[in-house]
Amino acid sequence: MAKLVVPEGYRENALGHMVPVAQIREQDLLRDEVVRTLAHDAKLLSEALREFKERAMQDVEDLVRVAAEKYGAKVGGDKGNLSLVSFDGQFKVVRSMAAVITFTEELQAAKALIEACITRWSDGADARLQSLVMRAFKPNTKGELNTKAVLGLLRLEMVNFDGETDAEWAAAMDALRDSIQTSGTTTYFNVYERVGVSDKYRHVALDLAAVG
Structure with missing residues (x-):
């Protein structure tokens, strides 16, 4: 029209x-x-x-x-990561290849199992831990999950009083691992400028949030 x-x-x-x-x-x-x-x-x-x-x-x-x-x-094949430095060492260009990670429907099974664990632990679990765990499944304003937060759950170790890993938590982590799916790669370019004559480099900001 x-x-x-x-x-x-x-x-x-x-x-x-x-x-x-x-x-x-x-x-x-x-x-x-x-x-x-x-x-x-x-x-x-x-x-x-x-x-x-x-x-x-x-x-x-x-x-x-x-x-x-x-x-x-x-x-x-995979181009890989590169770090390129100017002859005088003043500038550095870094190319980074990052996998684009998405989650399959198995993530919902992991979430349900984790919620069951939190409910079962509610009497003795640290409220901050409960908040940390469930925050991972809270989508942002675009309806997207924080991939880093979700994957961070895999680093948490939940053990019973006998020192054994909680079976339900272990099942949740298995479901979470099975839900991980790589759907491609994204290329990032970052430019850096050396600070004076030191070995430190300052990032040349290319996004509004980082400028000024």
């Missing part, structure tokens, strides 16, 4: 209605200008970051290929 053409002297509101500019509050117009300007600039930055990542991937791949050809080697 073609987007409606906004007549001269009107603005389209969030409901799709045409509103005369003369009837719009000055504060609303000012807010609209600020939001639109920031959104436009953000889209340009996002596109620049996308282009940077594509160029970085290609440049590093070319560097690896040149090195391989020098020794008559063929490079294929």
